[in-house]
Amino acid sequence: MVREVQSSIVEKSVAVIDLLAQRRGRLSQTEIANETGFNKSSTHRILSILMGQGLVIFDERDRTYSTGPKLVRWAQAAWEKMDLSLIDDQDLLELSLETGMNVAVGVRSENTITFTRTRIPHPYRLAVKTGGQSELHNTAVGKVFLAHMTEEQVSAYFANADLEKFTETTLTTEEALREDMEKIRERGYAISDREEFYQVSGIAAPILDYERRILAAISIWIPLRHASFEQLIDNAPKLLAKAEQISERFGQMS
Structure with a gap:
């Protein structure tokens, strides 16, 4: 009693x-x-x-x-102890098993993305592995970060970025990327449809803290010989759910 x-x-x-x-x-x-x-x-x-x-x-x-x-x-003490170790391999395993696709987590390093964790059941020889880097403008993870930058940060990025054309579908103008960034904010996730490699498409969603600041981004991607672009997009709700679940560990409220 x-x-x-x-x-x-x-x-x-x-x-x-x-x-x-x-x-x-x-x-x-x-x-x-x-x-x-x-x-x-x-x-x-x-x-x-x-x-x-x-x-x-x-x-x-x-x-x-x-x-x-x-x-x-x-709250301050708890926040100071938090780091990206709150995103663990089990998160990637669960999302990969749910979607049947490759999973990666990336963080921003100036004008590039560094991938901190990956799970790759469907390898692609050119794809970046853990510790590797990619551009912001042609990857789903990178474009998520662009969409969550302040206007000052975005302007500074476009003033210095080399918007290299990697494939025929790569967005290489500020106007096109800004339009895409607005779509990302509306739907909650970014799309890279063969923009880095001809045979790879991916989508990514932000991991946010309690002030809705972006900490990292989680993505699912697939070589198109294993699944179609439509199948990738069909898994967007699962990606968003996992991103929200992880964000809650950093204090983000639904």
Whole structure:
């Protein structure tokens, strides 16, 4: 019985903290009770406990509550410990098994992409492996990063980038790439249809942090002798779901 009561208090405390953390403004006790469904006395008790631990603060002026300094310190400490090791090989394995396609994770290195993890059940001799680099403008991973840059970053990129034509379908003008970037933001993922290699197509989705900053991108790609472009696109929902799942580890909320 004691364990059940303690568990109930913990669960209710987490619910209150989660509610306050997600709201930009402060909330009154009545608003907290209404949002959580807790009765008035239970809400008051939970808030008192959280205030005593520095997890919630009370504003006497308008009698409202908000997240406290200890919670902020916890969040900062947790964020500092986070790195891309939160993306593990199991993520790539699961996505590869779900889609039947090659999977890669890449990060931006100035005007190129560095691939940090790959799973390649369908090898292609020219494709970049783990540790290799590719351009931003002709890869799905690279174009995801372009689509999430600030306007200042995009302008600087186009001022210095060599938009080399790798294949007949490579986009090599600022106008074409900006148009493509807008489509990427609308649908949530980037497409590279034989833009780096004639026989390879891929799509990529961003991995975001709690402020929706792009940290990395995850892609599925396939030599077209193994699957069609249409089959690749059919797997976009699975790619987006995996990217969202990973992003949640970095604090991104749905």
